[in-house]
Amino acid sequence: MTFEGRLPVLYSFRRCPYAMRARLALIVSETHVELREVILREKPAALREASPKATVPVLVLPDGTVIDESLEIMLWALGQNDPTGSLSPRDGNRDRMVELVALNDTDFKYHLDRYKYPQRYPGEHAETHRTAAGRFVTNLEERLSANTYLFGPDAALADIAIAPFVRQFAGADEAWFAAQAWPGVQAWLASITGSSAFVRAMHKYPAWRPDATPQHFPPD
Ligand SMILES: N[C@@H](CCC(=O)N[C@@H](CS)C(=O)NCC(=O)O)C(=O)O
Structure with a gap:
């Protein structure tokens, strides 16, 4: 495909939830970008220049606007084009979804890190954090016993914002996760991670260098 130079640029890291x-929202909103795969221990100067905090993802729009928070990238992309109604779910609204995502990003993520990476948190008890993180999953299970997705019968913003983190939680000990009484969450996670959007979001890109050929996202 020919590559248009005036696309937004997304600094990304494949395994970062x-x-x-952000990549899932770009796919759902059919937004095309140039993807720059970053190696976190060798962050490119262009990323630091765009956003001094230099976390991924960062989206740089053709007019120079920088969006360096993943949820903001999602809201921007879906605000441009939302063909599946991701911002207006049947059983809720954008604010309710953002509240649940905030809980994911604070409390759940806090315990997830301490469960998944015990070596980074000496003195912490991984199992205690697994139990604490599990309370958030139980909260999701209550929603998913009533609906296929968190805010209704269709996947919306909250689903694609939260699923990458629950996937990490599940992946830390798959047998343990599968043995929990979370059938709604297990089916929900399988549905999202098995979707063609997720498979496309996980396409592998070579690490970006300033002289590299621009890489187009989503992949064909
Ligand atoms: N609040 C940020 C968090 C992004 C974040 O922490 N990303 C991680 C990778 S998963 C990162 O870039 N960490 C910086 C580093 O590891 O140097 C967002 O939602 O975009």
Whole structure:
């Protein structure tokens, strides 16, 4: 495909759940970008120049606007084009979804990190954090016993924003996760991670260098 130079640029890291949610929103909103795959221990100067905090994802629009928070990237992309109604779910609204995402990003993420990476948190008890993180999953299970997705019968913003983190939680000990009484969450996670959007969001890109050929996202 020919590559148009005036696309937004997305600094991304394949395995980062924040970058995953941004890529999912770009796919759902049919937004085309140039993707620059970042190696976190060798962050490119162009990323630091765009956003001094230099976390991924970062989206740089053709007019120079920088969006360096994943949820803001999602809201921007879906605000441009929302063909599946991701911002207006049947059983809720954008604010309710953002509230649940905030809980994911604070409390759940806090315990998830301490469960998944015990070596980074010496003195912390991983199982205690698994139990605490599990309370958020139980909260999701209550929603998913009534609906296929968190805010109704269709996947919306909250689903694609939260699923990458629950995927990490599940992946830390798959057998344990599968043995929990969370059938709604297990089916929901399988549905999202098995979707063609998720498979496209996880396409592998080579690490970006300033002289590299621009890489187009979503992949063909
Ligand atoms: N609040 C930010 C968090 C992004 C974030 O923490 N990303 C991680 C990777 S998953 C990162 O870039 N960390 C910086 C580093 O590891 O140097 C967002 O939602 O975009």
